[in-house]
Amino acid sequence: MSEAHTSIARKIERLRRQANEMRRRNLRMIHEAGMGHTGGDLSAADILTTLYGEVLSVNPDDPADPNRDRFIMSKGHCSGALYTALAYAGFFPLEELDTYMQPLSRLNGHPDRTKAPGVETNTGPLGHGLPVAVGAAIGGKLDRAAWRVFVLTGDGELQEGSNWEAAMTAGHRSLDNLTLIIDRNGLQQGDATANTNRLDPLADKWRAFGWAVDHVDGHDYKALLHIFGRLPFEPGKPSCIIAHTHKGRGVSFMEDRVEWHHKVPSQDELARAIAELEAALRDA
Numbered sequence: 001m002s003e004a005h006t007s008i009a010r011k012i013e014r015l016r017r018q019a020n021e022m023r024r025r026n027l028r029m030i031h032e033a034g035m036g037h038t039g040g041d042l043s044a045a046d047i048l049t050t051l052y053g054e055v056l057s058v059n060p061d062d063p064a065d066p067n068r069d070r071f072i073m074s075k076g077h078c079s080g081a082l083y084t085a086l087a088y089a090g091f092f093p094l095e096e097l098d099t100y101m102q103p104l105s106r107l108n109g110h111p112d113r114t115k116a117p118g119v120e121t122n123t124g125p126l127g128h129g130l131p132v133a134v135g136a137a138i139g140g141k142l143d144r145a146a147w148r149v150f151v152l153t154g155d156g157e158l159q160e161g162s163n164w165e166a167a168m169t170a171g172h173r174s175l176d177n178l179t180l181i182i183d184r185n186g187l188q189q190g191d192a193t194a195n196t197n198r199l200d201p202l203a204d205k206w207r208a209f210g211w212a213v214d215h216v217d218g219h220d221y222k223a224l225l226h227i228f229g230r231l232p233f234e235p236g237k238p239s240c241i242i243a244h245t246h247k248g249r250g251v252s253f254m255e256d257r258v259e260w261h262h263k264v265p266s267q268d269e270l271a272r273a274i275a276e277l278e279a280a281l282r283d284a
């Protein structure tokens with residue numbers, strides 16, 4: 001095997017181990033808090049691990065570094081996944097994750113940039129992250145800055161009209177410093193997106209708004225590293241990555257199950273989930 005192959009294999013193995021550990025912590029946090037968004041946290045875990053581990057240029061010692069890449073977690077209900085990624089990236093101690101949603105914690109149910117280091121924008125109400133990201137990307141262009149803007153939305157979230165106003169502006173303004181990642185798990189709260197408000201043909205919609213679009217398996221680290229390495233897909237166009245994912249990924253009895261949107265694991269379910277994740281780490 002060539003040196004380049006060995007180093008990619010090492011990166012992938014590190015990401016896989018870290019994402020597995022993050023999933024276990026995330027589930028414990030939700031269990032302890034008695035609240036959280038289990039399914040969506042687990043669907044975004046591999047994307048976030050890859051972004052914070054290998055893609056984003058951010059500095060945990062200086063979260064406000066003006067040259068940082070901006071990452072906006074538009075699906076802010078999945079704060080558990082964001083906080084675990086930030087803690088593993090060094091923005092605050094791992095032990096602080098145990099305070100998730102406790103009184104006086106910095107780690108609120110919806111991320112607050114005035115509290116948790118590394119949170120770029122307050123989110124939680126769906127449909128706000130992309131408009132803010134477009135504003136940031138316009139700012140970056142005006143400054144001729146090298147930093148980039150990334151935003152992660154849910155797929156159900158795309159039913160918010162504000163996304164499409166932002167999409168139009170991003171295309172019109174040729175914001176090739178902007179990347180949207182859609183966590184395309186096919187489920188929202190209470191039902192499948194297809195039964196609620198059909199999104200397909202999703203890629204064609206973004207293309208029609210002037211974006212360059214590609215697809216990725218949102219749980220395949222090699223594919224994720226490759227697609228993030230190709231940004232921007234086309235000079236002069238914002239990039240849209242449709243990441244095909246599974247809600248509840250990593251725990252068999254949570255995967256693709258709509259009720260796990262915000263179901264909290266019982267003691268027994270937590271133990272079974274942790275055992276499965278530990279086994280996956282051993283067996284691979």
Ligand SMILES: Cc1ncc(C[n+]2csc(CCOP(=O)(O)OP(=O)(O)O)c2C)c(N)n1
Binds near residue numbers: 040125155158183187
């Ligand atoms: C404006 C707004 N309406 C409703 C909600 C309540 N809510 C929280 S998560 C969610 C479903 C989101 O589904 P999706 O975007 O597909 O996220 P994921 O599947 O990744 O969890 C809803 C309706 C909200 N947070 N904001």
Ligand SMILES: [Mg+2]
Binds near residue numbers: 155183184185186
């Ligand atoms: Mg969804």
